[in-house]
Amino acid sequence: MRFFKIITARPWLGEETAYSAEFDAALGADGLATLKTKRMGLFIFIGVATALFGLFAVAYYMRMMMGGWHMLMEPLILWPNTLILMVGGGLMQWASWLSKQGNVPRAKQAFFAGGIAGLLFLGGQLLAWQELIELGCYAEVNPANAFFYVITGLHGLHLMGGLFVWGNALFKTMGDASPAAITASIELCDYYWHFMLAVWIAIFALLVVT
Amino acid sequence: MTEDNATDTEAEDHGPTTFLTKYVWSQDHKVIAIQYGLTAIAIGLVALVLSWLMRMQLGFPGALEFVDQEAYYQYATMHGMIMVIYLLTAIFLGGFGNYLIPLMVGARDMVFPYLNMLSYWVYLIAVLVLVSSFFVPGGPTGAGWTLYPPQSILEGTPGYDWGIILMLTSLVIFIIAFTMGGLNYVTTILQARARGMTLMRMPLTVWGIFVATFMGLLAFPVLFVSGVMLLLDRVIGTSFFVPEIISMGEPLAYGGGSPLLFQHLFWFFGHPEVYIVALPAFGIVSDLLSIHARKNIFGYRMMVWALIGIGALSFIVWAHHMYVSGMDPAFGFFFAVTTLIIAVPTAIKVYNWVLTLWRGDIHLTIPMLFSISFVLTFVFGGLTGLFLGNVVVDVPLSDTYFVVAHFHMVMGVAPIMVVFGAIYHWYPKMTGRMLNGPMGQIHFWVTFLGTYAIYFPMHYLGFVGVPRRYYGYEDIEFIPQSVHDLNAAITVAALFVGVVQLLFLYNLVWSLKRGELAGGNPWRATSLEWQTPNTPPVHGNWGKNMPQVHRWAYDFSVPGADKDFMPQNMPRQSFEAADVHKLDPDPPTAGPPSDDPALPPREGEA
Ligand code: HEM
Ligand SMILES: [Cu+2]
Secondary structure, X not given: OHHHHHHOOOHHHOOOOXXXXXXXXXXXXXXXXXXXXXXXXXXHHHHHHHHHHHHHHHHHHXXXXXXXXXXXXXXXOHHHHHHHHXXXXXXXXXXXHHHHHOOHHXXXXXXXXXXXXHHHHHHHHHHHHHHHHHOOOOOOOXXXXXXXXXXXXXXXXXXXXXXXXXHHHHHHHHXXXXXXXXXXXXXXXXXXXXXXHXXXXXXXXXXXXX | XXXXXXXXXXXXXXXOOOHHHHXXXXXXXXXXXXXXXXXXXXXXXXXXXXXXXXXXXXXXXXXXXXXXXXXXXXXXHHXXXXXXXXXXXXXXXXXXHHHHHHHHHOOOOOOOHHHHHHHHHHHHHHHHHHHHHHHOOOOOOOOOXXXXXXXXXXXXXXOOOOHHHHXXXXXXXHHHHHHHHHHHHHHHHHHOOOEOOOHHHOOHHHHHXXXXXXXXXXXXXXXXXXXXXXXXXXXXXXXXXXXXXXXXXXXXXXXXXXXXXXXXXXXXXXXXXXXXXXXXXXXXXXXXXXXXXXXXXXXXXXXXXXXXXXXXXXXXXXXXXXXXXXXXXXXXXXXXXXXXXXXXXXXXXXXXXXXXXXOOOOOOOHHHHHHHHHHHHHHHHHHHHHHHHOHHHHHHHOOEHHHHHHHHHHHHHHHHHHHHHHHHHHXXXXXXEOOOHHHHHHHHHHHHHHHHHHXXXXXXXHHOOOEOOOOOOOOXXXXXXXXXXXXXXXXXXXXXXXXXXXXXXXXXXXXXXXXXXXXXXXXXXXXXXXXOOOOOOOOOOOOOOOXXXXXXXXXXXXXXXXXXXXXXXXXXXXXXXXXXHOOOOOOOOOOOOOOOOOOOOOOOOO
């Protein structure tokens, strides 16, 4: 394994290959982080966010076994919402593929549509909240409700962060950004959309199963 | 050669030029580091003053009239939280991490400078929110730094109306700030190292900060989760953590929640947190010992492995803080075992520090004094940790002053010693001037002896069963007179130690203008930050040419070399091991070390 190879090196001998291209990759000629660097930053962030949602799942599970817990009736609208987010992920992937094929104008359209799907999903989640509130399923009457609000709320906030970046990228693609920069932005959003989708499916599965 | 570097000012500085962009909305890691450091010290001073007030009450009960029960709890809570999170975590990672990572790995800056700037400002907001709780009705929370529900959010606890809300909000904001910073530190270390700087050639300082940041990125989400849930319990009345409670004969609206769940979450964060503070200190102290003893660090690889091992293990020991919470004995046994296992890599580090000093050319500079006192103090606190790690020993000692002594030795005094040592060590790089020596000597000796005068007797207090977190002990039968006398003595020592910190602050300001000129590399150190073309380093750190690394950071007193240190960017010499170039596909040729045109220049630097 590479990790073990790295940490068993013997630096005092000076025998290492010290000139690999790995060392030049972080910043581009413009002084800004390259795609490789941004991708790594994004992956680390995804790791942190995974820890966050995973912990909520654990807390959910532990709290479920204690008193005052009533089953939550998931609003039906969550199903179409899931579908919308899936479509969004698909669009993003398509955009990423297109842009790598060199078809940037097409890619921009798909990218735009993918973001809109994200927005629609957020709207749908709000409807789900509204439905629960109208039914009197407040957070304080049932911990299952409270978890629902907190977890979907945090997921929504994360998605909003993604949409912010998406909006920025959209702005950039309308200007005179290079195709490489556009491809890079699209690729990063693509990863993040898939992550958001995966988290949502995991949350939804947890809610439906319990 | 390094001295020459220092006087070479040809390198151009194309950084921002207005005062605002240079010092306020700065994206330069060095400025951000100093902003972080100064903010942390400022809020740390608040915590210091709070500790004086508490000590006055304990040593001379009733001497200060405004310190009543409520105020005492509020001071204790704020003192603990500020010291652990807002001072130590912030200064090690936001302060030293920011300053040292890019310089030590040979980068021009962090890879996401804008995010780095945001990180500081969000941290500042977290601090301000925390401070604002002193001025709201009811004052800051008095729930204890562990914030255990249900008491932390119920009526009867000081600050339950606003204080606790602001505390939790501030923590959540802090975590957002930390995440932004942490992403930067990790990505920079992984991606932006200079040519030739392999991971295993990095100074241990960088390794310590690296592992600690990783731990922080995994542990802080836990605090985030518990903080948000507790906040909801308090604000909208959910029952994540609060069970059914009858208060004044009336049942409260809560029901079914589990306070134990909070304890698990809190300590699952809390124990890694103590190592988030300790690991950067380990790393820094390794470098200081090596530099000031003019010897390579003993067992470099083992030091790295121990850092990683401690980091991993510290996630499976949390329940040793909960032995008295009524846990299953098998559970307790498991955690006692893991807790004792973590002592193994810790002990390896201690041995290696001692062996680094062994037959070294020890210079008792002020950074060295602080480093040695760190090792002493850490061993002391670590040993009492072993006591507490055993369930049977812990049960009677838990919630006594023994615990207070343990964690102040190991997490209060020891890391603070490193903070001081590091400031004396790197101040010349940050400002170009040395800190004043005689003032430093006074600062060191009073702090070192004083902290022992404070915390040593607390072990005894713990043995005779003095409970912690009490406001007063006057009319308690089992408390002997000796305890009261000791408490008075401790208070006097604490005031001395506190006052001498003001001397330190004065020294920081005084030396800025009047300190002895330091030159580029006053300690004759090998790591890259001492090889910058300018001191203090300018925007972009390296001027025209990026450094190229040819060796690890510990080539001190190499036989055959003409100086007792060989900087990391010095090409390999003919007398060095013969096998050196065999595996190197592109052997470096002689010539100025940083003369490598391959790297693209940054931000318009030609
Ligand atoms: C060999 C190493 C260590 C062992 C075996 C150990 C063990 C323990 C145990 C069992 C407790 C709980 C005592 C009780 O509440 O009854 C404790 C408390 C504590 N330890 Fe350690 N410890 C070790 C190292 C450290 C280090 C390195 C730090 C910090 C840098 C640290 C900071 C703390 C703190 C802050 C507390 C008190 C928390 C509180 O209750 O407010 N410990 N330690
Ligand atoms: Cu612990």
